[in-house]
Amino acid sequence: MELLDNLALGFTQALALHNILFCLLGVALGTAVGVLPGIGPTASIALLLPLTFGFDDRTSAIIMLAGIYYGAQYGGSTTAILLNIPGESSSAVTAIDGHPMARQGRAGVALAAAALGSFFAGVVGTFVLAAAAGPLAAAALTFGSAEMFAVVALGLVASIALASGSAVKALAMIVLGILLGTIGQDLYTAVPRFTFGVRELWDGLSFVSVAVAVFGIAEILKNLHDPRTRVRVASKVENLWPTREDRRRMVGPVLRATGLGSVLGVLPGGGHVLAAYGAYATEKRLSKHPEQFGRGAIEGVAGPESANNAAAQTSFVPLLALGLPAHPVMALLLSALIIQGIQPGPGVMRSQPELVWGLIASMFIGNALLVVLNLPLIRVWVKLLDVPYSVMFPAIIAFACTGTYAIDQNPFHVLVMAVLGVGGFVLVRCGCEPAPLLLGFVLGPLLENHLRRALLISHGDPTVFVTRPISAALLGLAVLALVVAVLPAIRRRRDVVFAEED
Numbered sequence: 001m002e003l004l005d006n007l008a009l010g011f012t013q014a015l016a017l018h019n020i021l022f023c024l025l026g027v028a029l030g031t032a033v034g035v036l037p038g039i040g041p042t043a044s045i046a047l048l049l050p051l052t053f054g055f056d057d058r059t060s061a062i063i064m065l066a067g068i069y070y071g072a073q074y075g076g077s078t079t080a081i082l083l084n085i086p087g088e089s090s091s092a093v094t095a096i097d098g099h100p101m102a103r104q105g106r107a108g109v110a111l112a113a114a115a116l117g118s119f120f121a122g123v124v125g126t127f128v129l130a131a132a133a134g135p136l137a138a139a140a141l142t143f144g145s146a147e148m149f150a151v152v153a154l155g156l157v158a159s160i161a162l163a164s165g166s167a168v169k170a171l172a173m174i175v176l177g178i179l180l181g182t183i184g185q186d187l188y189t190a191v192p193r194f195t196f197g198v199r200e201l202w203d204g205l206s207f208v209s210v211a212v213a214v215f216g217i218a219e220i221l222k223n224l225h226d227p228r229t230r231v232r233v234a235s236k237v238e239n240l241w242p243t244r245e246d247r248r249r250m251v252g253p254v255l256r257a258t259g260l261g262s263v264l265g266v267l268p269g270g271g272h273v274l275a276a277y278g279a280y281a282t283e284k285r286l287s288k289h290p291e292q293f294g295r296g297a298i299e300g301v302a303g304p305e306s307a308n309n310a311a312a313q314t315s316f317v318p319l320l321a322l323g324l325p326a327h328p329v330m331a332l333l334l335s336a337l338i339i340q341g342i343q344p345g346p347g348v349m350r351s352q353p354e355l356v357w358g359l360i361a362s363m364f365i366g367n368a369l370l371v372v373l374n375l376p377l378i379r380v381w382v383k384l385l386d387v388p389y390s391v392m393f394p395a396i397i398a399f400a401c402t403g404t405y406a407i408d409q410n411p412f413h414v415l416v417m418a419v420l421g422v423g424g425f426v427l428v429r430c431g432c433e434p435a436p437l438l439l440g441f442v443l444g445p446l447l448e449n450h451l452r453r454a455l456l457i458s459h460g461d462p463t464v465f466v467t468r469p470i471s472a473a474l475l476g477l478a479v480l481a482l483v484v485a486v487l488p489a490i491r492r493r494r495d496v497v498f499a500e501e502d
Contacts, residue, residue, distance in 0.1 A: 003130060003131060006130070006353065006357045007130060007357065007360070007361060009353060009354065009357050009358075010354075010356075010357030010358050010359075010360050010361030010362075011361045012358075013059055013354050013355075013357070013358030013361065013362075014063070014358050014359075014361035014362040014364075014365055015361075015365070018057065018060060019057075019059065019060055019063055019358065019362060020365060022060040022061075022063050022064040022067075023063050023064070023067050023362050023365055023366050023369065024067075024369055025064055025067070026063065026064035026065065026066065026067020026068045026071060026366070027067040027068075027070070027071035027074075027366045027369050027370050027373065028071070028373060029044065029048075029067075029068050029071065030044075030067055030068040030069060030070065030071020030072040030073075030074070030075060031071045031072070031074055031075035031370065031373055031374065032075060033068065033071070033072045033075060034071065034072035034073065034074060034075020034076035034077075034078065034079075044068055044072070045065050045068055045069065045329060045332045045333070045336075046211035046212045046332055047212060047399055047400055048064075048065070048068070049065070049211075049332060049335065049336060049339070050404070052064075052065065052336055052339065052340070055340075058340035058341070058342065058355065059354065059355045059358045059359070061336060061340060062333065062336060062337065062340070062355065062359050063358065063359055063362045063366075065332070065333055065336055066316070066333065066359060066362070066363070066366075067362070067366050069312060069329045069333070070122060070309065070312040070313065070363065070366065070367075070370075071366070071370060073118065073308050073309045073312045074114075074115065074118050074309070074370050074374055075374075076094075077094045077098065077111070077114040077115075077118075077301075077305055078111065080094040080095035080098055080099065081094065081095065081098035081099060081101065081102050081107060081110045081111055081114065081301070082099075082102055082107060093276045093277050093279075093280045093300075093304045094114065094276070094300075094301055094304050094305055096280065096293070096294055096300055097110075097293060097294060097295070097296055097297045097298070097299075097300030097301050098110045098114070098300070098301045100294070100295050100296035101296040101298070101301065103296075104296050106296070108241075109241075109242050109243075109246060109298070110298070110301050111374075112241060112242055112375065113242055113246065113250055113298055113301050113302045113305070114301055114302070114305040115370070115371060115374040115375055116242075116250075116254075116302075116371075117250065117253075117254045117257070117301075117302040117303075117305045117306035117309075118305050118306060118309040118367075118370070119309075119367055119368075119370065119371045120254055120258065120306065121254065121257065121258040121261060121262075121305075121306035121307070121309040121310035121313075122309045122310065122312070122313055122363070122366075122367035122370070123364060123367050124258050124262065124310060125258070125261065125262050125265065125309065125310035125311070125312065125313030125314050126313045126360065126363040126364055126367065128262045128310075128313070128314050128317075129313050129314055129316050129317055129320075129360055129363070130360050132266075132314075132317050132321075143470070144454070144457075144468070145450045145451075145453040145454035145457060146450075146454040146458075146464050146465050146468050146471040147468065147470045147471045147474065148446075148450045149447060149450035149451050149454055149465065149471070150465065150470070150471040150472075150474035150475045150478065151322060151324060151474055152324065152443050152446050152447045152450065153447065153474070153475065153478045154474050154475075154477055154478040154481065155318075155324050155439075155443060156174055156439065156440065156443055156447070157478040157479075157481045157482045160174065160436065160481070160482065166431060169430075169431060169432045169433070170432075170433060170436045171436075172432070173427070173432050173433060173434070173436040173437040173440065174436045174437070174439065174440035175440065176437055176440065177436065177437040177438060177439060177440020177441035177442075177444060178440040178441070178443075178444030178447070179194075179444075180205055180210065180437075180440075180441050180444075181204070181205075181440065181441045181442070181444035181445045181448075182194060182444065182445075182448070183195065183201055183204050183205055184201060184202060184203055184204030184205075185202055185203070185204075187445070187448075187449060188452065200410065200412040205416060205441075206404070206413050206416065207335045207441070207442070209404055209413045209414075209416045209417040209420065210416075210420055210438065210441055211328075211331075211332060211335075211438060212400045212404055212417055212421075213416070213417045213418075213419075213420035213421040213423075213424055214420060214421070214424035214427075214434040214437055214438060217397065217400065217417065217418070217420075217421025217422075217424065217425070218421055218422075218424030218425040218427075218428055218434060219428075220393050220397060221421065221422070221425040222425060222428050222429070223393070224393065225425075225429075242298070246298050249298055249299055249302075250298060250299070250302040252286075252299075253279070253283045253299040253302045253303035253306070254302050254303065254306045256279070256282060256283070256286075256303070257275070257279035257282075257283075257302070257303040257304065257305075257306035257307035257310070258306050258307070258310045259310075260275055260278055260279055260282065260307050260310075261275035261276075261279065261306065261307035261308060261309065261310030261311040261314070262310045262311070262313075262314050263314075264278065264307075264311055265310060265311030265312065265313065265314035265315045265317075266314050266315065266317050266318060275307035275308055275310070275311040276304040276305075276307050276308040276311075277304070278307065279303040279304050279306065279307035280293075280300055280303060280304045282303070283297075283299045283300065283303045284300070287299060313363060315329075315330055316330070316359075316360075318330075319333060319334060319344060320344070320348065320349065320356055320359075320360075321349070323343070323344035323348070324443070325439065325442060325443070328434075328438045328439065331438055331439060331442040331443075334442060335442070342355065400417065401414050401417070404417050424437075
């Protein structure tokens, strides 16, 4: 009954006309962001984050930003299917079978399968979020600083294990992010750290500057350095509704992928990406005709799209219940909550129930709006693909500079964004992922704060982290995750050394 009462409270907020309009704006922008390759929801939310400063209703601001995120999960499938260019990272697996379907003249069926599977999975994932967030938050209220330190450490280490590239490079990027987060005045002593005499650095680096730089500017420079050929598969998109046989083949993959995505979305790092690849591998393994995968199997479209959208909804669970971002987009939403004067964590569900449950209820509305947008307006989104990079990217950079300057009308933030943008591009060219850096930047101060607080409470006794059962168990999991992440790299290096000796 408490869950129903909370949802009723949420719908009174979400069904307000202005919140419906902001939800519509968010999912429309998110879909457009997903359609356009090379931008992504992280850069888009980072660019729009300064605009939320002036929102009178903070619930509306969070609803709009969240809509951009899960809207991008829908839109990313469009270019993956039509152009074989994923608009969003989790849509890369959709292109494996979606693009062959488009080449066979079944682009409309593939797009409809992606939209319908995403709608079902999004609704189910929102139910899971509503059911799990409250109990998890209640349990988290019993956590002390030692337990919170262990939770943050586990989140950082788990993001290494789930990184798609080198585990060692991901670890290095997390450490770099933590170091960037230490710039500014010490929280306990107010002594400036790593400011090098620059007065503007006393308050630390602006989160918006860092996020826009390493995702927006660096991604634009990467795309300009390696331009892609954009060729339309077909001039018209027809036959949007799947046949009876298509619908029969979709049911099982959608159900299985929704369950898988709902679970994996809670994991720190790239849970939605992992869910999409896991769903594809599962369907290929269970299929009676695995040879059809990669040649236009509709299961290879419906499954991954359902998985990544379910994961998109449940990734809000650790953010709302624990105040911990599961991936960079959640880190941006964490920053948006802080900007609005809200301290995320277990207490927020009690202190701000209208905001939390209004956000959850808005996701039901947002998923319905996305079906309305995606099916009739597929042809409109396809038209956006005609915008040349030479026009799109300068406009994005200009918008990034304007938004960053608007933080406090300080040109220093724009300079920081430019420097870090070039640095982020160099790191990407070296094979380093920016996501762990941003997670380290956001979680680093939290990690330091709980570490020092736990040591103060225990009078400097470091065994407090292993004598408390929950903290010890979480740190044990963090060590295990680190071993799982690094061991394959050590083994490969050892094999190379032995081969050279032979």
